[in-house]
Amino acid sequence: MHIIQIFLILFVLFAVYKTGVRLRKKEMTASQFIFWCVVWAAIAAAALFPEWTTVVANRFGVGRGTDFLLYLSVALLLYTSFKLTVRVQKLDRDLTKVVRRDALDTTKK
Amino acid sequence: MGETVRSIFALGEEMRVLVVDDGSSDNTADAATFSGATVLRHSVNRGQGAALQTGTEWALAEGAEVIVHFDADGQFVAEDIATALTRLQEFPSDILLGSRYLSFWSRSGAEAIESIPITKRYVLFPIARMVNWAFTGLWLTDVHNGFRVLSRSAAEKIFITHDGMAHNTEIIGQIRRLGLSFEEVPVRVRYRTYGQGLRGGFKILGDLLFSWFA
Numbered sequence: 001m002h003i004i005q006i007f008l009i010l011f012v013l014f015a016v017y018k019t020g021v022r023l024r025k026k027e028m029t030a031s032q033f034i035f036w037c038v039v040w041a042a043i044a045a046a047a048l049f050p051e052w053t054t055v056v057a058n059r060f061g062v063g064r065g066t067d068f069l070l071y072l073s074v075a076l077l078l079y080t081s082f083k084l085t086v087r088v089q090k091l092d093r094d095l096t097k098v099v100r101r102d103a104l105d106t107t108k109k
Numbered sequence: 110m111g112e113t114v115r116s117i118f119a120l121g122e123e124m125r126v127l128v129v130d131d132g133s134s135d136n137t138a139d140a141a142t143f144s145g146a147t148v149l150r151h152s153v154n155r156g157q158g159a160a161l162q163t164g165t166e167w168a169l170a171e172g173a174e175v176i177v178h179f180d181a182d183g184q185f186v187a188e189d190i191a192t193a194l195t196r197l198q199e200f201p202s203d204i205l206l207g208s209r210y211l212s213f214w215s216r217s218g219a220e221a222i223e224s225i226p227i228t229k230r231y232v233l234f235p236i237a238r239m240v241n242w243a244f245t246g247l248w249l250t251d252v253h254n255g256f257r258v259l260s261r262s263a264a265e266k267i268f269i270t271h272d273g274m275a276h277n278t279e280i281i282g283q284i285r286r287l288g289l290s291f292e293e294v295p296v297r298v299r300y301r302t303y304g305q306g307l308r309g310g311f312k313i314l315g316d317l318l319f320s321w322f323a
Binding site for chain 1: 149152153162170
């Protein structure tokens with residue numbers, strides 16, 4: 001077993017533990033918990049049996065499993081940052097509304 | 110600040126001055142109050158666009174007939190307000206937009222244009238004009254000029270959602286979309302600092318692009 005595999009397995013165990021904690025604190029629904037467990041399990045599977053990812057990658061027309069995972073994660077990260085930017089803009093506007101109302105109300109008195 | 114406020118009051122008794130303190134931590138608000146202006150305070154810094162919208166809403170609530178957007182840092186000249194108001198009376202339109210470049214035809218205009226930093230005149234402005242045109246469809250002699258004179262009806266229709274500097278492009282876009290009549294009027298701009306540079310420009314572009322999704 002390679003060191004990277006040990007690291008990844010340890011990471012997955014840690015992530016599953018954290019997910020479980022959040023479920024216990026009721027910060028997460030059962031379906032969310034299952035979703036994340038599937039994600040972690042997929043990462044563990046990819047770490048333990050890297051050749052499987054290549055099989056999947058070839059189905060999609062990508063040569064290597066690691067490349068395929070990299071493409072997927074870049075796409076996911078880009079999408080996440082896009083979503084966050086838009087979300088922050090919306091929060092900005094909401095905050096402005098509150099600050100504006102406060103400014104206008106304070107002067108009326 | 111005090112000087113700017115007083116120079117506007119000097120234009121006539123019907124003038125009322127509102128200063129929006131956008132969460133500043135210095136004594137700007139006190140200086141403005143001391144010189145007789147009404148001061149509204151944003152408890153958290155929200156940007157120039159947000160401050161203008163707040164100020165405009167206050168002015169409408171106070172029954173203003175004409176609203177002038179005017180920078181408080183002393184870069185504009187109060188007499189240009191008088192000139193613009195006269196123009197508005199003689200040739201009514203919904204909104205007047207200040208332009209640094211029309212000043213060529215006024216007395217001290219050429220001199221004022223000379224004071225615009227070279228890279229701003231020949232590099233940033235041409236690009237800014239093109240971006241402005243791409244987003245709004247209006248080809249103006251000047252963009253991102255903070256001097257505006259809004260009739261009451263125009264101020265009621267325009268709503269600034271861009272808190273930052275992109276509000277300028279937004280206002281021009283709304284003028285076109287709402288079919289408001291407008292005219293550019295010459296104003297003098299005294300450059301004390303460089304103002305918005307290239308980074309500011311990119312920030313505006315980013316704000317405009319992302320706002321399509323928000």
